[in-house]
Amino acid sequence: MTEILDRRLHAFRADLADEALKGRVGAGTYVRGEPARITVPVAPLRASPDLACGIDTELLLGETVRVFDRAGGFAWLQADQDGYVGYLPETMLGLPQEPTHLVSVPRTFVYPEPELRKPPTAVLSMGSRITIVGEAKTRGTRYLTLPSGEAVIARHCLAIGDTLGNDYLAVAETFLETPYLWGGRSGFGIDCSGIVQLALMMVGKQAPRDSDMQAKIGTAITREELRRGDLVFWKGHVGMMEDDSTLLHANGHTMTVARENLDAAIERIGWLYDRPTGYRRLD
Structure with missing residues (x-):
């Protein structure tokens, strides 16, 4: 008898399912899933591969996922952070470098270089994971630099493993x-x-x-x-x-x-x- 599982937290369809669910749900094929990371600032996750479908949750830059299927421009996946399952455009996925820092303020800008007078190239949310390869200082403001040469404000970031206290x-x-x-x-x-x-x-x-x-x-x-x-x-x-x-x-x-x-x-x-x-x- 097929077990009834929460579709938000378990990757299963009639044709395909997470191999960890073998014996718990019926599916045509079982797969382990391939690792990937979110490569855009915010990636809306939906219950179906349709941009008109409502958003269930969002994944943030640098968060990791397991991808079970790619079809029609969408990826079907499960987030490692909280186990949520859904669809997003596969163009939002990649395998960037291992992140070293977290954005620790609600929003911060990414600049093309360590210079806050330059027009930003992106805006990131708290919780975004970024890779830092160096530091720089311009007129007393300290920046952290990304592999692309872009920069973020140093005081807006935490090293992965650090926290914002306990409150x-x-x-x-x-x-x-x-x-x-x-x-x-x-x-x-x-x-x-x-x-x-x-x-x-x-x-x-x-x-x-x-x-x-x-x-x-x-x-x-x-x-x-x-x-x-x-x-x-x-x-x-x-x-x-x-x-x-x-x-x-x-x-x-x-x-x-x-x-x-x-x-x-x-x-x-x-x-x-x-x-x-x-x-x-x-x-």
């Missing part, structure tokens, strides 16, 4: 006023679970991608126990507590990352999504 809320707060984007996971647009996952990643903690998955992490608590860093869940939504009464969340009401009084949020959200489904404290 993930402080990281999330840097995204205030960032536009809300369904499926977004970058400094250009982000959704409720995307900001939780990205902020935790930057303090060295792993979290699943979607709110229903995140609702299983940490320890259940009561509303009366809420404090900074705790998570509040609704059906299809998650927010983070800045203190015992203030919620920080990417939301479709303000269409931004915003602060909101928790009681007011519960009242406002309740007509559509009912009351909160749970409260969690991260371990």
Whole structure:
């Protein structure tokens, strides 16, 4: 009997599946998947090979994936970061050098050389992985240089393995006023679970991608126990507590990352999504 698995986290189709799922799902062929990296600043991942299909999540520059199939200009793959499965244009993939640094601010520019007066060549999000081959200084500003000769501001980057401390809320707060984007996971647009996952990643903690998955992490608590860093869940939504009464969340009401009084949020959200489904404290 074929096991029912979450298509978001398991790569399987009638014709093809991840070889790790052999014996768990039926498929015409099983493959291991080939490694690749994201080569564009932000790569939207979709449930089907169709640019008109809604975005499930986004992958960032330098993140690694396993590619199971390439057809019609799309690649079907699984992200190594959180296991999410989907499709994106295969032109967004390649095998660049092993990254050495992470972008550690919500957004930063890439310059054609170590000179901030030059027009930028790209914009990168927090969490992007880049390869640094040198350093330079121009009028007192320190830059890190890429293999292409391009440069980024040194203070906007962390060496891989380093973190932004242990207060993930402080990281999330840097995204205030960032536009809300369904499926977004970058400094250009982000959704409720995307900001939780990205902020935790930057303090060295792993979290699943979607709110229903995140609702299983940490320890259940009561509303009366809420404090900074705790998570509040609704059906299809998650927010983070800045203190015992203030919620920080990417939301479709303000269409931004915003602060909101928790009681007011519960009242406002309740007509559509009912009351909160749970409260969690991260371990």
